[in-house]
Amino acid sequence: MPTKIEKDAISxxxxxxxxxxxxxxxxxxxxxxxxxxxxxxxxxxxxxxxLYPSVPGIRGYxxxxxxxxxxxxLAKSVKAAEAEHADLRTKMASQSVDQIAADPELNEYATAGxxxxxxxxxxxxxxxAGSGRPNFPILADDKWLWGGKRxxxxxxxxxxIRSPDDADTRSxxxxxxxxxKILTNAQISDVxxxxxxxxxxxxxxxxxxxxxxxFKDNCAACHGAEGxxxxxxxxxxxxxxxxxxxxxxxxxxxxxxLPKQGEMPAWGKRLNDLxxxxxxxxxxxxxxxx
Amino acid sequence: MNPTLTTDExxxxxxxxxxxxxxDTHGDQFYADRVRVYPASVTGIVRRVKWALLVWCxxxxxxxxxxxWTRGPGLPDQAVLMDxxxxxxxxxxxxxxxxxxxxxxxxxxxxAVGLFFVTSLFGRVWCGYFCPQTVWxxxxxxxxxxxxxxxxxxxxxxxxxxxFDKVWRKTAKHSLWLAxxxxxxxAWIMYFxxxxxxxxxxxxxxxxTATYFFVGLFTATTYLLAGWARExxxxxxxxxxxxxxxxxxxxxxxxxxxxxxxxxRGKHKTGDSWLGRGDCVDCFRCVSVCPTGxxxxxxxxxxxxxCGLCVDACNSVMEKVGRPxxxxxxxxxxxxxxxxxxxxxxxxxxxxxxxxxxGLLSVVLVAVGVATLVRERLDLSVExxxxxxxxALSNGAIRNGYTLRLENRTTEPASFALTLxxxxxxxxxxxxxxxxxxxxxxxxxxxxxxxxxxxxxxxxLHNQSTPIKLTIVDDAHGRRxxxxxxxxxxxxxxxxxxx
Numbered sequence: 001m002p003t004k005i006e007k008d009a010i011s012x013x014x015x016x017x018x019x020x021x022x023x024x025x026x027x028x029x030x031x032x033x034x035x036x037x038x039x040x041x042x043x044x045x046x047x048x049x050x051l052y053p054s055v056p057g058i059r060g061y062x063x064x065x066x067x068x069x070x071x072x073x074l075a076k077s078v079k080a081a082e083a084e085h086a087d088l089r090t091k092m093a094s095q096s097v098d099q100i101a102a103d104p105e106l107n108e109y110a111t112a113g114x115x116x117x118x119x120x121x122x123x124x125x126x127x128x129a130g131s132g133r134p135n136f137p138i139l140a141d142d143k144w145l146w147g148g149k150r151x152x153x154x155x156x157x158x159x160x161i162r163s164p165d166d167a168d169t170r171s172x173x174x175x176x177x178x179x180x181k182i183l184t185n186a187q188i189s190d191v192x193x194x195x196x197x198x199x200x201x202x203x204x205x206x207x208x209x210x211x212x213x214x215f216k217d218n219c220a221a222c223h224g225a226e227g228x229x230x231x232x233x234x235x236x237x238x239x240x241x242x243x244x245x246x247x248x249x250x251x252x253x254x255x256x257x258l259p260k261q262g263e264m265p266a267w268g269k270r271l272n273d274l275x276x277x278x279x280x281x282x283x284x285x286x287x288x289x290x
Numbered sequence: 291m292n293p294t295l296t297t298d299e300x301x302x303x304x305x306x307x308x309x310x311x312x313x314d315t316h317g318d319q320f321y322a323d324r325v326r327v328y329p330a331s332v333t334g335i336v337r338r339v340k341w342a343l344l345v346w347c348x349x350x351x352x353x354x355x356x357x358x359w360t361r362g363p364g365l366p367d368q369a370v371l372m373d374x375x376x377x378x379x380x381x382x383x384x385x386x387x388x389x390x391x392x393x394x395x396x397x398x399x400x401x402a403v404g405l406f407f408v409t410s411l412f413g414r415v416w417c418g419y420f421c422p423q424t425v426w427x428x429x430x431x432x433x434x435x436x437x438x439x440x441x442x443x444x445x446x447x448x449x450x451x452x453x454f455d456k457v458w459r460k461t462a463k464h465s466l467w468l469a470x471x472x473x474x475x476x477a478w479i480m481y482f483x484x485x486x487x488x489x490x491x492x493x494x495x496x497x498x499t500a501t502y503f504f505v506g507l508f509t510a511t512t513y514l515l516a517g518w519a520r521e522x523x524x525x526x527x528x529x530x531x532x533x534x535x536x537x538x539x540x541x542x543x544x545x546x547x548x549x550x551x552x553x554x555r556g557k558h559k560t561g562d563s564w565l566g567r568g569d570c571v572d573c574f575r576c577v578s579v580c581p582t583g584x585x586x587x588x589x590x591x592x593x594x595x596x597c598g599l600c601v602d603a604c605n606s607v608m609e610k611v612g613r614p615x616x617x618x619x620x621x622x623x624x625x626x627x628x629x630x631x632x633x634x635x636x637x638x639x640x641x642x643x644x645x646x647x648x649g650l651l652s653v654v655l656v657a658v659g660v661a662t663l664v665r666e667r668l669d670l671s672v673e674x675x676x677x678x679x680x681x682a683l684s685n686g687a688i689r690n691g692y693t694l695r696l697e698n699r700t701t702e703p704a705s706f707a708l709t710l711x712x713x714x715x716x717x718x719x720x721x722x723x724x725x726x727x728x729x730x731x732x733x734x735x736x737x738x739x740x741x742x743x744x745x746x747x748x749x750x751l752h753n754q755s756t757p758i759k760l761t762i763v764d765d766a767h768g769r770r771x772x773x774x775x776x777x778x779x780x781x782x783x784x785x786x787x788x789x
Binding site (some may be wrong): 103104107127128129131132140143241279287 | 675677681689690721723724
């Protein structure tokens, strides 16, 4: 309890009036600069809270009178960055992917931009830098189902593969030889043995020779007589040891019986044309481009 | 705490630090208030040398950014330029890359050791003549003198009431100071951005915000430090005076009062005898001209910047009273001690300390020189792709991807040929448009990045990882560099399977 304020004899300072067991507290106020800084901080906090997003609510929050938002700032800076390269971007908009590739400056910009587009949209299935995943093709090798030229890649990205909402989508439908009872299980086993011979994984056997005849009648129309594939139909080559759905005999039998039909979205409906051009050029640059 | 004051000296001429320190309300003495120094003007040989060096220093500072230097197309043509945005430092024909920043560090060490060496020989010549703080303070004091007159006039006007005369002179002085400070700050920025471009952009309002900020910052610091803070910078802010005594020995030249000659000091009237007294007539001229407001007769002091203006002041007085000059002059501690004992010792240039500093200086000089001469003009770095680690191709071959970074640290474009060793039957293909193994073009002073695909048949691989060496050769300049890397294949090498 404050008692009486008095002047301390030794220091000459006033006491606060507080006393505990005879010990009196001297009144040494904080330095003025400290107090002023403290008040300035309070004022700053109040002004900040009014200007910027501050108070949370149940459904939203107080946006502040400046309506500042980091999301909008980001959108703005993306726009600004695009505006900075407006000359390159307008040039690319009117050019084909091959024309862009022929211009080193455009190509460099497009490949760098394509890398970001790829990482955000494609890498989740195709792997970083197109390194592939089980059931999703590697884009860094030289095997292409639908063609590895820039224009081919551009078209594939734009319309997707077996994309239900795009009329121009790349589409192939391998018959369900087993499920639809076109071939018997034994025949499928024979043809699988032949496919492994075509891929130089096994030596010819009685089984594979039986399979060769079945292959000629049922598979060669699309995959070619020697299993060399046909890009127009999206029929993969069977000779190169690169397998989208694995190359064991069981896996081949499975694919012939009830084929997996992988799908890729038509990115033309999700990305703008410039991004698709850029990502096509990036994919082409991964090492397998033709 | 309270230094004793002699009673016979006029109070206004007391050295600043001897004046009574302030007290708080309880009588405790903590800090001395700053007492403004009013240095009087002085003429003489030292002052003339100081003017000459001032003009020289300022000329060098303002002119260097404007010196042009042809380096070739696409390269800046400014002789001295610290291009922070472009990550290069240009010093005439020397172009320093970020990796070679140690050359600039070496230059700083050279400067430091050089400073130690000169200090051990001649004391604080840096402080007195070359330090920017001294140079700009001197310039600001000159401006002040032109507008407000000499010391006594200035003091009288400052102590007097506000008048039109006082206001316009002060306003003019501060405007001029700010103008000089602005030019100082502006010139400093020119060392970092191309000078002619900068001047144009600056006035057109197109320069970067950082440019305006730094010009403002250096304008403010110049104005405050040279106009207002002055000797306080040397006494309180600068670390150099605090440890420069470590470079001193009793053979170091320093501005000294020859007490053996000057004492006993006292007033002297024309016609009085000089017998039984010293040459010092106690006129306080040395104190009144001192830019840091000290009395040199008190001996060596922290505040003394060694400018020697008191030497000029004392010499003119000695000439007037008909005594030999040099009562205040550059002398050594041992010289003073010997003279007091009536002997004479010669000044020794060669001493363990100076020999050591000279030796250190030569070592650093040689090290920096050699490092500059043998610096890398070319650098190759090889980064192997990790995703995908390797790619199996349709013909059964294995392919690895690499990113090559070629740094051409010269001011001429260069062309390199690439060879690969350690991998039989390897074929090289570039993913970069226009590049091939016989010809990798790198523009002058730039880094070029190339995508390289190396392909080898599985039969050529005996291990999962094969060490390889990539060598680039520039025949035109006789340069070559080799980098090691590896070529990676599947773990199951040699066992062809369908999986």
